[in-house]
Amino acid sequence: MAKTPLRPSPPPFEANDVAIVGGGTALWFVAFLVLLPFDGTLSAHGHHYWPWICLAGAGLGLIGVWYCRARRAAIRRQTPQ
Numbered sequence: 001m002a003k004t005p006l007r008p009s010p011p012p013f014e015a016n017d018v019a020i021v022g023g024g025t026a027l028w029f030v031a032f033l034v035l036l037p038f039d040g041t042l043s044a045h046g047h048h049y050w051p052w053i054c055l056a057g058a059g060l061g062l063i064g065v066w067y068c069r070a071r072r073a074a075i076r077r078q079t080p081q
Helices: 017-044 050-078
Strands: none
Touching: 017 050
């Protein structure tokens, strides 16, 4: 059986990483705000940690936004004008 010839890989697709990570961060924070009024009910059912997981996700998302912005700036510095 003959092998199909290999084709060159396409160039990488550049997405707006800051917008994607920022959107996810915002969703984590909104989830925190939505769950916060239900803290008593969540605690009664053993899920008292859910709002804090959302807040941790938002905090890690802020680190991700910072990282994506730093990465974008580094790439722009390396590309020739």
